[in-house]
Amino acid sequence: MTKDLREDKLRSRVREIARFYHKNSRMPSFSEIGDLCGLRSKNAVFKLVNKLEGLKVLERDGRGRLRPRSLAHTARLLGTVEAGWPSPAEEELADTMSLDDFLIRNPQSTFLLKVTGDSMIDAGILPGDMVLVDKGLTPKNGHIVIAEVDNEWTMKYLKKRGSSVTLLPANPKYKPVKPKQELRIAGIVTAVIRKYG
Amino acid sequence: MTKDLREDKLRSRVREIARFYHKNSRMPSFSEIGDLCGLRSKNAVFKLVNKLEGLKVLERDGRGRLRPRSLAHTARLLGTVEAGWPSPAEEELADTMSLDDFLIRNPQSTFLLKVTGDSMIDAGILPGDMVLVDKGLTPKNGHIVIAEVDNEWTMKYLKKRGSSVTLLPANPKYKPVKPKQELRIAGIVTAVIRKYG
DNA sequence: GTATAAGGTGAACGATCGTTTACTGTCAAG
């Protein structure tokens, strides 16, 4: 058996395991890996797992249970647009990441809101976009916040100067808002997500 | 024991299990749940799991192994900015979702690129943003594409008219590009992600 | 041609898995 063939086989096995993981939200057991990869002996699986652990494709926790590593992540991180598309070799080495882990620091206090209106259009936030909002962070000057002013909910820049607070839209069509009485800040915008198609 | 207290206890146990799941990338075993929730008997865990299964917090697969349901998702989906912040009751019922599943249809062919330059700024894509690029889709008129024209990589709108192809920037500072010879489209942009802070 | 390493089979191991049965308190409703 030539070397390329062996690597191909290994790759397809990793793909099978990854597919199982994404389908079942858990790693397969040793005998399940055997079924997936056509291995009748659990020892063959044992050796395969050790190899994959060395390749940092997966890892074990204290009890010998399997945890995904590069398997868990769905999008590979490449360079910049300017740099263009990397070679297949670089592509293979590309770092992978989970968008959830990347974007959400506090899962309990983070929510997703849909944007209506164009008041933040100059900040690159368009109607129909989604924003991730963290309720747990303390609002600071310059943050984009979700706020309730005089019984209306809006998304604006937060401008603090001394004790005075202003809500600044990112669109010349709209005027800055100086809350008369109540200003309730529900959370600050930590990310913007736009999906096409 | 009053009813509210009991529900609080249940909620905090769900939280513990969710925390374990996100930390270890797998569901805890019955005895591990016992440790997490302060239950010395596996039967108590058994009853707890059955209750949570009824509440659709988690589920079992064919072999009795646990799978997360509402546990798996990290960001809760609420309404719109205009609608403002929902009441705690609605909040509890909010749909949850995984950003990976939401944004990525084809994991194998999807990559993440960092945006440099301001040529798409009027489309709400700013320098420093990340774009999800799918290599597997066929480019169509109106899509935003990553393309190599005359040895340079750019991100532009794809304009097709008959057999002629033009790359259209979303910034009046730049001119449309009519590729002289080669036009290699590496992929189409399926989503934009901007992270603050 | 022979040695060597790698990939795989098959059987056995103790440990842990999820499940079940039997029993004990503890409240709230009748």
Add this chain to the structure above:
DNA sequence: CTTGACAGTAAACGATCGTTCACCTTATAC
């Protein structure tokens, strides 16, 4: 005061877990 309905403990079950042993096959290297 009695009676259920819960919530929890304790012990035992077969099944499956991850691991290890000895052995076989096959291709590459010397």
